[in-house]
Amino acid sequence: MSVMYKSTRSEGKKVTASQAILKGLADDGGLFVPDAIPALTVPYKTLAGLSYQETAYEVMRLYLDDFTEEELKSCIKKAYDEKFDTDEIAPLSKKDGVYYLELFHGKTIAFKDMALSILPHLMTTAAGKNGVSNEIVILTATSGDTGKAALAGFADVPGTRIIVFYPKDGVSPIQEKQMLTQKGDNTAVIGIRGNFDDAQNGVKEMFHSRELAERMAAKGYQFSSANSINIGRLVPQIVYYVYAYGQLLRRGEIEEGETINVVVPTGNFGNILAAYYARNMGLPIGRLYCASNENKVLYDFFRTGRYDRKREFILTSSPSMDILISSNLERLIYRIAGEDADRTRELMEALSSRGEYEITPEMRQQLDCFEGGFATEEETAETIRRIYEKTGYIMDTHTAVAASVCAKQADTAVKTVIASTASPYKFTRSVMEAIDKGACEGRSDFELVDELNRISGVPVPAAIEEIRSAPVLHDTVCDRDGMQREVERLLGL
Ligand SMILES: *Cc1c(COP(=O)(O)O)cnc(C)c1O
Numbered sequence: 207m208s209v210m211y212k213s214t215r216s217e218g219k220k221v222t223a224s225q226a227i228l229k230g231l232a233d234d235g236g237l238f239v240p241d242a243i244p245a246l247t248v249p250y251k252t253l254a255g256l257s258y259q260e261t262a263y264e265v266m267r268l269y270l271d272d273f274t275e276e277e278l279k280s281c282i283k284k285a286y287d288e289k290f291d292t293d294e295i296a297p298l299s300k301k302d303g304v305y306y307l308e309l310f311h312g313k314t315i316a317f318k319d320m321a322l323s324i325l326p327h328l329m330t331t332a333a334g335k336n337g338v339s340n341e342i343v344i345l346t347a348t349s350g351d352t353g354k355a356a357l358a359g360f361a362d363v364p365g366t367r368i369i370v371f372y373p374k375d376g377v378s379p380i381q382e383k384q385m386l387t388q389k390g391d392n393t394a395v396i397g398i399r400g401n402f403d404d405a406q407n408g409v410k411e412m413f414h415s416r417e418l419a420e421r422m423a424a425k426g427y428q429f430s431s432a433n434s435i436n437i438g439r440l441v442p443q444i445v446y447y448v449y450a451y452g453q454l455l456r457r458g459e460i461e462e463g464e465t466i467n468v469v470v471p472t473g474n475f476g477n478i479l480a481a482y483y484a485r486n487m488g489l490p491i492g493r494l495y496c497a498s499n500e501n502k503v504l505y506d507f508f509r510t511g512r513y514d515r516k517r518e519f520i521l522t523s524s525p526s527m528d529i530l531i532s533s534n535l536e537r538l539i540y541r542i543a544g545e546d547a548d549r550t551r552e553l554m555e556a557l558s559s560r561g562e563y564e565i566t567p568e569m570r571q572q573l574d575c576f577e578g579g580f581a582t583e584e585e586t587a588e589t590i591r592r593i594y595e596k597t598g599y600i601m602d603t604h605t606a607v608a609a610s611v612c613a614k615q616a617d618t619a620v621k622t623v624i625a626s627t628a629s630p631y632k633f634t635r636s637v638m639e640a641i642d643k644g645a646c647e648g649r650s651d652f653e654l655v656d657e658l659n660r661i662s663g664v665p666v667p668a669a670i671e672e673i674r675s676a677p678v679l680h681d682t683v684c685d686r687d688g689m690q691r692e693v694e695r696l697l698g699l
Pocket of ligand 1: 316317318351434471472473474475476477478526527604627628
C-alpha cells in the first residue's frame with residue numbers, strides 16, 4: 207500500500223512523497239500529512255542490531271515510498287557520514303537514571319542537522335523523479351540556528367542554491383560568524399537592516415510572487431523551502447526515536463516491547479511530532495512530555511485546550527524555543543479533529559485573525575498521551591548546575607528545559623529518553639553562567655569555550671574551532687525593500 211500526502215486544510219488532490227518534499231507547503235497553505243501512518247514492521251531483535259543508517263532506511267522507506275531503494279539509500283549515505291563526529295550519529299548517554307539522546311553531533315552542533323543533512327539530497331532526488339530540471343533555489347529567513355544548518359546542508363549540493371536572510375543586528379555574534387564564514391559556491395548570506403519578521407515577510411513575498419517565479423523559470427530556477435514544515439524534515443526525525451529504542455534494547459536496558467517515555471524541548475513542535483508519529487507507528491512510547499521555556503503557549507494548550515498566542519514574547523536562554531506559533535502543531539490538530547480539513551482550517555484561521563482557538567472536549571481526549579511542562583530561567587540554570595555537580599555531564603540550555611520538566615513531572619518508574627537538542631558549546635555563555643556566574647564576568651565567549659572544555663573534558667567541536675579563525679566570506683547587507691534585488695542579482699535575472 208502506498209502512502210500519499212494530503213493537505214491539512216482541504217480535501218484536495220493527493221501528492222506523492224517526492225512532490226510533497228518539492229512543494230514544501232500545500233497550495234491551500236496547509237501542511238502535508240501522510241494519508242495513513244505506516245506501521246513499523248522490523249522485529250525488535252533486528253532493530254537492536256541496526257546501525258543508524260539502516261534504521262533510517264527501515265523508517266523512511268515506509269513514508270517515502272516513491273523513492274527507490276537505491277535512491278533512498280544513496281540519500282542516507284550522503285547525509286549520515288563523517289560530517290557527524292560519531293559513528294553512532296545519535297548516541298544515547300545515560301546520566302542520573304535517564305537517557306539523553308544526543309542529536310547534536312552534526313555539522314552545526316544542533317538537532318536541526320539531523321533533518322537538514324538529508325533534506326537537500328531528498329530534494330534533488332525528488333526533482334529528478336518529477337522531471338524538474340530547474341535548479342532549486344532555497345530561500346530562508348533565519349533568526350539564527352536554522353540558517354546555518356540549512357547552509358551547511360545545501361552547501362555544494364549539485365542542482366541547488368541557497369540564499370539566507372538574517373536580521374543584521376538580531377542574531378548572536380557566534381551565530382552571525384557561523385553564517386558569514388559558510389563555504390560553498392552555491393551559498394549566499396545577506397544581512398538585512400530590519401528584524402526577523404521583516405526578513406520572514408520579505409521571503410514570503412518572493413515565494414508568492416508569480417512574476418518573479420516566471421522570470422526565474424525562464425532562467426532555469428525554481429524556489430523551494432527548507433522550513434521545518436517540510437515533510438522532508440519531519441520524516442528523518444522519526445528515525446532517531448526508533449534508533450534510540452533499538453539502542454536501549456541492544457544494551458539490555460529494556461525488554462522487547464517495554465514502554466518508554468520521551469521528553470522533548472519544544473518550539474515549533476517538529477521534534478515532538480516526530481516522536482508522536484513513531485508512537486503511532488507502533489513504537490512503545492507511553493507519554494510524550496512537551497517541555498517549553500517561559501514562552502509556555504504549549505503548556506497552557508495541553509492544560510486547557512486553548513491555544514493563545516496573545517501574550518508577551520519572552521527572550522530566554524533557550525532562544526530556539528522562543529516561539530509563540532508552533533507551526534507543526536497543525537498536524538496534530540488535524541489528526542485529533544478526525545482528519546477534518548475544514549475544522550483544521552477554521553482553527554488555523556482563528557489563530558491568525560484572533561490570535562487564539564479552542565479545541566473541543568472530544569479532541570482533548572485524544573491528547574491523553576501528551577503532557578505539557580515548562581521550566582523557568584532559574585529552573586533551567588539550576589538543572590544544568592545540578593546535573594553537572596552530580597554527574598559531570600554538561601548539557602545545553604534547551605536540553606536543560608526538558609531535563610527540568612523531566613525531574614519535576616516524569617514517571618520515574620518508566621525508562622525515559624530526553625531529546626538533547628544542542629551541544630553546550632553552542633550556548634557556552636548561558637551554560638557556563640548556570641554553573642558559575644561570577645567566573646564568567648569579563649571573559650570573552652571563546653575564553654568560556656576553553657573553560658567549558660576544561661571542566662567537561664568534552665573536545666571543542668569542529669563547528670566552534672572553525673569560526674575562531676575562519677575568514678568572513680559574505681558581507682552583503684541590504685534594506686528590507688532591497689531583498690528581491692539581491693536575489694535577482696545573485697541569480698542573474
Ligand atoms: C529548533 C530547536 C528546538 C525546537 O525544536 P522544534 O522541532 O521546533 O520543536 C529545540 N532545541 C534546539 C537547540 C533547536 O535548535
